[in-house]
Amino acid sequence: MDGATGFAVSALVNILLSLAGIALSWWVLQNVRLDLFLREPKGIQAKVLYILLSIIFGHGLASFLNDYMSWSQMLGSLFG
Template sequence: MGENALASFSQTGVFGILSMVISLGCILLSWWALQNLKLDLIIRHPQSPQGKMLHVLLAIVLGHFVAKFMLDYIGWSQLLRMGF
């Protein structure tokens, strides 16, 4: 394995770990933010298993979009470095 291939593999691994940490952090942040949402206004039984599952799914979807934006922003900032 060449030195360039090893460096590329290492960078890919670091970016993978960074992506996972940012994604999980954004999902947890979304979960925390959604705790303030009054789901009982739009759901019949918010304490039911279905209501709780909807809360989890909303946190995952919202966290995914926020994490994707943050990771895209990091990627864009890395591309700027190559432009100058």
């Protein structure tokens, strides 16, 4: 695989991991009782809060997984 193809595959994996992380975070946050801390739990601001928290947590998860994959590849070059 040449350099350009490798970068394209890496970008695609990063995008898919980010979207999967955001979706997983959204799913998990649906079980969190944030309505106890919100004045209007059914309002638009509450929904935006859930979206923002999903993006933040999903990005953190995706960044960790991307870093972990990168570190694993680096370790492979240490022993290979």
